[in-house]
Amino acid sequence: MKQEDKDILRKYLPEEAVDQVSDDIVRYKIAFRISRARSTKLGDYRAATQGVAHRISVNHNLNPYSFLITFVHELAHLIVFERYGRRVMPHGPEWKQTYNLLMQPYFEKEIFPDDLKKVLIRSVQHAKATDGSDVELTRVLKSYNTLQTDPNEVELTQIADGSYFKIADGRVFQKLHVQRKRFKCACLASKRLYLFSPIAGVKSVSAEEMNNFLNFINLNKTRR
Numbered sequence: 212m213k214q215e216d217k218d219i220l221r222k223y224l225p226e227e228a229v230d231q232v233s234d235d236i237v238r239y240k241i242a243f244r245i246s247r248a249r250s251t252k253l254g255d256y257r258a259a260t261q262g263v264a265h266r267i268s269v270n271h272n273l274n275p276y277s278f279l280i281t282f283v284h285e286l287a288h289l290i291v292f293e294r295y296g297r298r299v300m301p302h303g304p305e306w307k308q309t310y311n312l313l314m315q316p317y318f319e320k321e322i323f324p325d326d327l328k329k330v331l332i333r334s335v336q337h338a339k340a341t342d343g344s345d346v347e348l349t350r351v352l353k354s355y356n357t358l359q360t361d362p363n364e365v366e367l368t369q370i371a372d373g374s375y376f377k378i379a380d381g382r383v384f385q386k387l388h389v390q391r392k393r394f395k396c397a398c399l400a401s402k403r404l405y406l407f408s409p410i411a412g413v414k415s416v417s418a419e420e421m422n423n424f425l426n427f428i429n430l431n432k433t434r435r
C-alpha cells in the first residue's frame with residue numbers, strides 16, 4: 212500500500228492497527244472506501260463480482276476503535292464469502308469463528324482499553340455482532356467518541372414511557388413500550404410505529420414545544 216494511503220488510514224485507526232489493516236486491504240484486494248456517516252449502518256461489505264473487486268466501506272465518523280471493529284466485522288464477511296459463497300448465514304457460526312480469529316491479534320497487541328476489551332471479548336465470544344444490536348458494546352464504544360455529543364441528548368431508556376421525544380431530523384415520537392429489547396415508538400406526524408434501540412440518542416420535548424407541534428399538525432389537517 213502506498214505511504215499516502217496508509218497515512219489516510221492512520222487518521223481513522225488506532226496506530227497499532229494500521230499495518231495489519233493495510234496488509235489485509237492489499238492481501239484481499241479490497242476496494243476500501245471511507246464513507247459518509249450513515250445512520251443505518253457503520254460499514255458494509257459487497258462481494259466481488261466479475262471484474263469488480265471486493266468492496267468494504269466504513270463510516271468516516273467512527274472513533275478509532277469502532278472503525279477498526281467495523282473493518283474487521285466486514286473483513287470477516289469477505290473471508291466467509293470467499294470460502295462459502297452465499298451458502299451460509301451472514302452472521303452464522305462460520306462468520307463468528309472468522310471474526311473471532313481476526314480479532315485475536317488485536318487483543319494480543321493490547322490495542323483496546325480494558326473496559327472496552329472486556330465487553331468486546333464477551334461480544335466476540337457470544338458474537339451478537341457489532342451491528343448495533345450489542346447494546347453494552349455500543350455503549351462502551353460510544354464513551355470513546357471525542358466528538359462532543361449534544362448536552363440535551365439523552366438515551367431513549369432514560370425517558371419515561373408515554374413521553375415525547377425528537378430525533379436529529381426533527382421528527383417527534385411518543386415512546387410506547389419495550390418489544391424484544393427495543394422500544395416501540397409512534398411517529399406523530401406519520402402515525403407510523405418504529406422500533407428504536409434503547410440507547411438511541413434522543414431529545415425530550417417540553418410541554419410548550421409539544422403544544423406548538425400538535426397545533427401545527429392540527430392546522431395542517433384542517434387545511435387539507
Ligand SMILES: [Zn+2]
Pocket residue numbers: 284288301302340342
Ligand atoms: Zn455483518
